Amino acid sequence: MSGASASSTSQSPPSMASISDFSALFQTAKKYEELNVIGTGAYGTVYKARDLHNGGQIVAMKKVKVALTEDGIPLSTLREIALLRQLEAYRHPNIVRLLDVCHGGQSVERDHQLVLFLVFEHVEQDLESYLKRAPGPLSENRIRSMSYDILSGVDFLHSHRIVHRDLKPHNLLVTSAGRVKLADFGLAKTYDTEMKLTSVVVTLWYRPPEVLLGVSYNTAVDVWSCGCVLAQLHTRSPLLPGSSDSDQLHCIFRLIGRPPRHEWPDNVAIVADSFPEYPPRDLASVLPRAHPHALNMIKGMLVFDPAKRLTALDCLEHPYFTEEPLT
Amino acid sequence: MKDVIDVMALQSSRRERRLPDYRSASGHSMATNFIFECGIKLGLQPATVATAAIFYHKFFKEADKNDYDCYVICTACLCAAGKSRDEPVRLRDAVNVAHNSINRGSGPLELGDEYWSMRGAVAQAELLVLRLLGFNLDSPSTHRYLLHYLRSLQEWFPASQWRTAPIARTAMAFLQDFHHSPAILDYRAPHIAVACLTLALHVLGVSVPLASTLDDDAAWYSVFTKDLQKEKNWEIMEKIMQVYSREPEPI
Structure with a gap:
């Protein structure tokens, strides 16, 4: 059953097989161009990057490594990121803007780690x-x-x-x-x-x-x-x-x-x-x-x-x- | 004793036959049924199952239905919804429930290649769902709006009338079933809640006390939401009713 193609046509029975072309989605159109490292904090590296889709706007990308548990992405991480997203809706003037959340997922399974990029507005x-x-x-x-x-x-x-x-x-x-x-x-x-x-x-x-x-x-x-x-x-x-x-x-x-x-x-x-x-x-x-x-x-x-x-x-x-x- | 009808066996076989056969279902026609069935089997709250359905609809608003295995994504939506609503599902349970629902009558999966590949696929799909939703996991809490409206309305009805008509059950059922339709994404939570409530009242032939004394007999719900026009309310009600005219489930 493994190795079957991800596309399920009306004829073939649903296969629940592993989906092989996930990487295709992860790589769809490069969105950000990394410029340089701004800092290495206690929590990971922060890069300065250019948003290629938004007229080259400069952004700050924070790379966060999340250890995947037996049940996938940890509940606490998921809820916290969702909360950050929710807060963003208020656009509070004294809170740094969270513009996007991406994950670089190529080696997810190998080292049981998920690399997340939180994209923030860049402040000098x-x-x-x-x-x-x-x-x-x-x-x-x-x-x-x-x-x-x-x-x-x-x-x-x-x-x-x-x-x-x-x-x-x-x-x-x-x-x-x-x-x-x-x-x-x-x-x-x-x-x-x-x-x-x-x-x-x-x-x-x-x-x-x-x-x-x-x-x-x-x-x-x-x-x-x-x-x-x-x-x-x-x-x-x-x-x-x-x-x-x-x-x-x-x-x-x-x-x-x-x-x-x-x-x-x-x-x-x-x-x-x-x-x-x-x-x-x-x-x-x-x-x-x-x-x-x-x-x-x-x-x-x-x-x-x-x-x-x-x-x-x-x-x-x-x-x-x-x-x-x-x- | 031969002539005694085995009622239990008859009922259970009937129930068995009513369950959809996901293997023979075409494309995504049974996707939301699958989410509801697995969600109930996993013991999730109705609002969490509804959230999973919303994730599913949002996912395939962006992605092509032919590109991904429908039931892998559905299972992943259930896992993500569970986590986002603090009702986590063990990945292993989700995989087993999904497998058993697709392959009816089969036992739990052995810890072999099939289990691991399915599990890997669901775990990957969960990340994909999260990414496609951009981690916007805020669910619209339509159930809470409806509950709040029902409680307010209950105070307004004579107790005897409220007891005889199953308004709350019916309205909640409409809301839950509306999650079979991607149209659920097109309307705001308070509007959907009012539409479910209005439809339940119509179906049960109950009218809100003293509503007829208002200039506009639909105006009773303006205490709940001010910006819902009568036409819009009808539009949502029609969308809800369309859910029931989908392809009938195989019986």
């Missing part, structure tokens, strides 16, 4: 390089509108039950018009399986205490990371540059003070007493140029207890943004 620079290249401190207005962009994107994800989990300047993109767009979200589970295979150092600087302590977490993790990024907009240098998991916690507690014992989560391997009794620092001394409203909001985002942290929506409604209209 990320916030990290933007801050590095900035000639001097950013203007108050610039900081405020960028902060608002970031928080709008995060609030949008949260309202669609998505936790980014890895917000940092590196995956916040800055368009030529100075708008910020979030990238690299939604494939959390897909990436997780991949992360075990690569040994790229993942930055800890934007990690909230609950993640460092290994307790359960929710959307509040993104608010913490946002707080760190927003502070960085003011100083152009990272707020909490820890060098290891424990050093990161020391950095955090030196800033916000060691939390009282009753706030320390249960079932944590590390006890509160392993940290000196750091007193909280005044945020104004760390961010001397920041507006009082900005300080107040960032302070509300960098709270130890995730339940007491502001939400992204709280932030968007904060006087920092509402008192004066955004320009």
